[in-house]
Amino acid sequence: MQPKAVARTRTKSDTVALRAAVMGLLALALVALQAVMAQAKPESLAPLAEQISPSVVNITTSTLVEGRTGPRGIVPEGSPFEDFFREFQDRNRGDEDGAPAPRRSSALGSGFVISEDGYVVTNNHVIEGADEITIEFFSGQELEATVIGTDPNTDIALLKVEADGPLPFVSFGDSDNARVGDWVIAMGNPLGQGFSVSAGIVSARNRALSGTYDDYIQTDAAINRGNSGGPLFNMDGDVIGVNTAILSPNGGSIGIGFSMAANVVTRVVDQLQEFGETRRGWLGVRIQDVTDDVADAIGLEAATGALITDVPEGPARDAGLQTGDVIVSFDGVDVEDTRGLVRQVGNSPVGAVVQVTVLREGETQTIPVTLGRREDADGAAAPEEEEPEAEAEAESSELLGLTLTALTDDMREELGVADDMNGLVVTDVEADSEAAEKGLIAGDVITEAGQQPVASISELTRSVEAAREAGRKSLLLLVRRGGDPRFVALTLGDE
Incomplete structure (x- = not known):
């Protein structure tokens, strides 16, 4: 009987030890989970906001616009209100000839300083047409800015201010490293409130809206009118996007905002800073995506590549590319679709000789092409047909x-x-x-x-x-x- 009692005693001890071990593991797991959560979402964003705020600016623009001719057409001729509106119109005439006086129109936006010597990035639509641009810093200091260059295709503008000393600035990060779910901060001047911070996550990547070179980061961080041109920061304080647009039925934030990816912006800014304009590569073809039925019709195993629909006068024609060729590789990089090809060509330097691999009549060919400049091609002449005229049939x-x-x-x-x-x-x-x-x-x-x-x-x-x-x-x-x-x-x- 005694051995059995001893056995029972040992079993209870083992059970107690096992429970203690399990509780210890649970405690460790809880500590680890808290550490992970703390790393994923800091208790406060205040230190980061304090670090980057001095480099974010409010932008006020002023534009002189022609005066309106008054409320002509607002009321029908012979209306009892006609005399009232005529009196109103007379009070607002600008000169003896009755011409309406010009007036100033103001607009608000955001931006950020990217160098200690005063280069400022914002959206093109924020400063477009402005004859006066005022930059307000977090400290309250105001400086007049000049436009270095603009790029309507990506809606980016580069400004310059002259300050007495070095300015606080921020750096661009690698937007390709941004993952869906990463925390981000948007800063700017929403609705004229000035230096406002909002937080959210990266909701989606590689969004396209309407532009040829679009590569937007979608975020649910609150972006409103006036945020345009402001920075989108990652948790390291690097700019990974420029806040540009929102999707909204009412004009306010509904959690769908778009920031132009920093890797697009940096190329544009570098060219604006060096040349005062953009200089994008130009291949000189018209293209369309390869669909499944098109792939079957030309013998492609997968619906990838860019199908050439036309070859006007330009680099591609000079190099020997033809209508019906499928571009499968550009400069050693596989071509997935037309959007990817357009962006890759645009990011290539003007005058570079690139190897373009095409599928033609079931066989691949690699053709060297010397790229032209996209901006010089806007007025290119229409292509000339070189096919001999055939005798037409009436039936x-x-x-x-x-x-x-x-x-x-x-x-x-x-x-x-x-x-x-x-x-x-x-x-x-x-x-x-x-x-x-x-x-x-x-x-x-x-x-x-x-x-x-x-x-x-x-x-x-x-x-x-x-x-x-x-x-x-x-x-x-x-x-x-x-x-x-x-x-x-x-x-x-x-x-």
Whole structure:
């Protein structure tokens, strides 16, 4: 009996020890969890706010605008209120000739100092058209600013102030390291309140709004009117974005704000500081994304790359790129889609020789291209067609849900296309066809099928047969509407 009693005593001791160990582990886990939470979200943001506040500025702009002609048109002629408004208008006339007096319009925004010698970053729309720009610092000091340069494409402006001594400034961080869920601070001059701080997290990355070079960080930190041009900080006090826009049905913050990523801003600021303007690389092609049906039509395994729809006069044409080429790599970097390619080209230096890899007729080719300057290309001439004129056919034919006929001189004049353009005019589209679903309409001109020129019904028929023989499910058509080209892939269906 005694051994059994001893055994029971040891079991109780073990149980007590086990409970103590478990409690100890739970206590350690709780301490570790508290440490992690403290690291993720500090008890107070006051030390960080105190550190970065001196570099954030309020911006007030003043613009002289033409005076209005008064309330003409507000009341109908003969109204009993007409005399009242005429008297009001007479009181506001600026000179003896009755011309309205000019008036000053003011606007508010935010910005931040990026160097001790007084360079200030803000949004272009904050200072656009202003003839007076006043910078107010956290200390209350006010200085007049001059514009060094602006970039409407990214809505960034670089200003300069002259101070008696070095100014407090902040540095840009690597916005690519910002993760969804990271804590951020927005600072600025919301609704004219001045030097206001709001906190939130990174809600999303790589947002595009409407610009070619957009790369926005989305945040739920409160951003309102007047915050424009202000900085978005990470917890290290580095600027990872410039607060630019909000999504709001009522004009106020609903927790969806957008900051232009710092890695975009730094390139723009460096060029504005060096040249007073931007100098972006220019490839000289018109492109569209590769969809699944387009990928099938040209034999791509995946819907990636950028499909060239037109090659106007410029670097790409000089280098030998062609309509229908799919750009799969640019300067050694794989091309996922058109947006990524546009940004990469724009970030490349003017005059650089880059290797562009394209897929052409099932084979890849690497072509060196010397980049031009995007800003010089805005007035580039329209491309010239070099295809020989083919003899037009008078008859029409139905194919792929389309009624088609070859271009004639009368049609060229009616549609406003180039005299030397050849192709097939869409005269009708079946309402329930795939062509209608993909937006083809009467008046569209098909100039290529299967990446080969077509100027007759027989050439289109041969392209259809060739695609079927190659096992393709779709046929790629180059469609031009009003001079604008795009590729459309139509399912071939059964013979």
